[in-house]
Amino acid sequence: MKNTLVRALADHGILLVLLLLCLFFSVVTYSEQSPTGAKAFRGVAEAVFERAGERAGVLIVASNQPSDSGFAEGVEREMVRRGMSVLGVVRGEPKDARDALVRVSSEGARLDAIACTQSAGAWRVFSDLGSDFPALGAPIVILPQSYGWPNFLKAENLLNISNQIAVIAIMAIGMTLVIISGGIDLSVGSLLALSAVLVSWFIRDFAGGVNATIFGMLWASIMAIFICGVAGAFSGFLITRFAIPPFIVTLAMMLVASGIAFTLAEGQSIYQIPDSFVWLGRGADLMKLPNAVVLMIFLYVLAHVLMSRMKMGRYLYAVGGNDEAARISGLPVKRVLMFAYISSASLAGLGGVVMASQLKSGSATYGNMYELYVIAAVVVGGASLSGGVGKMMGTLIGAFTIAVIQNGMNLTNVESYTQKVVLGVVILGAVMLDKFRRQK
Amino acid sequence: MMKNHLAILAFLISLFPSCDEPVVDPTSSGKKKGMIGVSLLTLDNPFFKIIGDHVAVEASKSGYDALVVSADKDIAKQGNQVKDFIVKKVDAIVLSPCDPKSIVPIIQEANAAGIPVFTVDIPCQEAGVKIVTQIATDNYGGGKEAAKAMIEVLGAAGGKVGVIHFKQAQSCILRVKGFREVIDAHNAGGGSKVEIVSELEGGGAKDIGYKAAEDALQANPDLRGFFAINDPSALGARAAVEKAAKADQVVIIGFDGMPEGKQAIKEGKIYADPIQFPEQMGVQVVQAIVRHSKGETLPAEILIPTRLYRKADADKDAALK
Incomplete structure (x- = not known):
């Protein structure tokens, strides 16, 4: 019995960990949500009718939040249908509600009820109505009945998680290639910063700044990614030609790239770029999926095909498993390694472009410690640092595991310092689990 | 494994009571505690730690919970923290921006979500963002x-x-x-x-x-x-x-x-x-949030005077x- 359990756990490994984490955060972020839709409007109107009567004077209040949109109109329609009188409709900030209360109170009208959304109901402007607006009498505040649903499982949050991890997940594709080939790439975080600085610098200085055209922005992005690719080629060259350990070469590249990024940006952030540049990082065109997430999924499908269906994929496993055997078998070991480092650096460059787009600016401070998150995602996803083992989908799950932990802890009010400890422990736990599986 | 079953059970039980009538009216709006999301430049620097601690204390006095996180001077991290605040539907967001320029799209996101934004210590003077009030040293x-x-x-x-x-x-x-x-x-x-x-x-x-x-x-x-x-x-x-x-x-x-x-x-x-008085900044930003929620109009910036210390x-x- 125990053995079957252990095996089930081991076979599904990290996916199981991810699901358990999701389940855990779903339970702990379970909270009240405000309902929307016709049913809620009808319900509120009904409650007003029951509690305050048909001739009640009612103020309807909704906040600026997108989830409140339609509430005021919906409730008003329902109330008008019942022949009730609406004294005013407020859609905005607490200040607007106060103005409306002042107006109603100066008109001398009797206010019996305030129908508001959950978020507007939390405003303090309604908390001391009796003393603040004695002329109004004692209106009752009516809110829609909230329902329970985990914050974590809201569609909005799930998209949020994917969007937050997209950059790291894209970089992790390249890192998976490098780690499967038996190497490591420490330069990705700095290359991300370099690329973000380069793309915004190109746009500012060469493509026309805030008036840059789409073509200019595309050119700047490609150039930034290309330069990162060249940096990767340089690392790969040193590693294959002079047999310097990848750890050393990419560590040096990390410092060089970061230094160049700081020099180019002069320690400031470069922000003179067009508004349309945020399309990649913040837009959501395909079925409400953020563009960065679509890009990430596309790249993972591509990488999965590469690793499982194409020659280069098999070569990478072979080189990482035993490079001597691969060389003797006549595989182009150097070319394979070059491919891995160039891919890793170019994808870091792409990550930088995405991040510059998300933040609409480029700064050399981006990507700090990202190499460690990326490596963690790959290793948590089941790749072995000694090479030859690893799967693209594993890496994607690994990246999501890290994102879910970070997001979940933010949602459950875990303090920053504790978050680091928890993240470290979970990464260790995931790798232990993996080790466990390997020994079976 | 036993624990997992318990967790699933707890989850299912917790879902259960949510399936009842659409509306009643809890007239007491004071019952539910509001939440303030605070993302500070860093918490390594004692100055910001003091701000964070005083926001937390003053918030609980005013009936709010404060979630204070450190952005570790990483603007991308700060962006993610703000996104998580938006998902949590906090009642207000307090920022000390890691970068007064790159913070713009992040604040715009909070604006679009209809959540009021306040800054403390480090103001953001860029166009196109809506900040209720900025609290800083004079x-x-x-x-x-x-x-x-x-x-x-x-x-x-x-x-x-x-x-x-x-x-x-x-x-x-x-x-x-x-x-x-x-x-x-x-x-x-x-x-x-x-x-x-x-x-x-x-x-x-x-x-x-x-x-x-x-x-x-x-x-x-x-x-x-x-x-x-x-x-x-x-x-x-x-x-x-x-x-x-x-x-x-x-x-x-x-x-x-x-x-x-x-x-x-x-x-x-x-x-x-x-x-400077970081304690004051922490306290005043919470008071500003309460005043905003009360419907008062706040000045664009609130400056905290310094005092000569000999x-x-x-x-x-x-x-x-």
Whole structure:
């Protein structure tokens, strides 16, 4: 019995960990949500009718939040249908509600009820109505009945998680290639910063700044990614030609790239770029999926095909498993390694472009410690640092595991310092689990 | 495995009561606690730690829960934290931006979600963002106070002074502006002249401040005072003055009132500091949130005045050794 359990756990490994984490955060972020839709409007109107009567004077209040949109109109329609009188409709900030209360109170009208959304109901402007607006009498505040649903499982949050991890997940594709080939790439975080600085610098200085055209922005992005690719080629060259350990070469590249990024940006952030540049990082065109997430999924499908269906994929496993055997078998070991480092650096460059787009600016401070998150995602996803083992989908799950932990802890009010400890422990736990599986 | 079953069970049970009637009316809006999401530049720096702690205390006094997180000077991380605040539907977001320019799209996201945004200590002056109010130290006024202290200590003799600047920071530019204005006004009024003979870049750090002060002393051997825009550069200047054996000739005015700076004031190494009040910032930002929620109109910025802190204050300060 125990053995079957252990095996089930081991076979599904990290996916199981991810699901358990999701389940855990779903339970702990379970909270009240405000309902929307016709049913809620009808319900509120009904409650007003029951509690305050048909001739009640009612103020309807909704906040600026997108989830409140339609509430005021919906409730008003329902109330008008019942022949009730609406004294005013407020859609905005607490200040607007106060103005409306002042107006109603100066008109001398009797206010019996305030129908508001959950978020507007939390405003303090309604908390001391009796003393603040004695002329109004004692209106009752009516809110829609909230329902329970985990914050974590809201569609909005799930998209949020994917969007937050997209950059790291894209970089992790390249890192998976490098780690499967038996190497490591420490330069990705700095290359991300370099690329973000380069793309915004190109746009500012060469493509026309805030008036840059789409073509200019595309050119700047490609150039930034290309330069990162060249940096990767340089690392790969040193590693294959002079047999310097990848750890050393990419560590040096990390410092060089970061230094160049700081020099180019002069320690400031470069922000003179067009508004349309945020399309990649913040837009959501395909079925409400953020563009960065679509890009990430596309790249993972591509990488999965590469690793499982194409020659280069098999070569990478072979080189990482035993490079001597691969060389003797006549595989182009150097070319394979070059491919891995160039891919890793170019994808870091792409990550930088995405991040510059998300933040609409480029700064050399981006990507700090990202190499460690990326490596963690790959290793948590089941790749072995000694090479030859690893799967693209594993890496994607690994990246999501890290994102879910970070997001979940933010949602459950875990303090920053504790978050680091928890993240470290979970990464260790995931790798232990993996080790466990390997020994079976 | 047992625990997992329990967790699933707990989850299912918790889902259960949600499937009842659509509406009742909990008239008591005071029952539910509001939530304030706070993302500060860093929590390593005691200054921001104090802000965070005071936001938390004041929030719980006002019936809010505060979630204080550190962005670790990483703007992308701050962006993610704000996104998570939006998902949580916090009632207000308080930021001290990691980068006043790159923060723009992040604040816009909060604006689009209809959540009011406040800044503390580091303002964002860019166009296109809606910030309810920005709470910061009155750096301009602080610079004026520093100048008053300088005039007071130089006395009837007057003399040459140097400024150790940090021009990248808007706050420091304001400090020096206030300083210069009061000095100029004093000189225009006749009597002893205080002459600003050098204005050097001190990087806001001890080592660069040290070099800048050394250079200033080389250029003007008869220098009588330094105004340094923060405590580290003031302490750097002090080191240069000591090295040149001019500790009796040159007085130093700092800024901030960090523990190390206050200690130096107590020991007579720095004459005085206009000190900042991070506690006040934390308290005031929560009060601003409450006032906004009450429907009051707030000014675009709330400046917290500094106060001159001299040796006499340091001697009474129980927090110092």
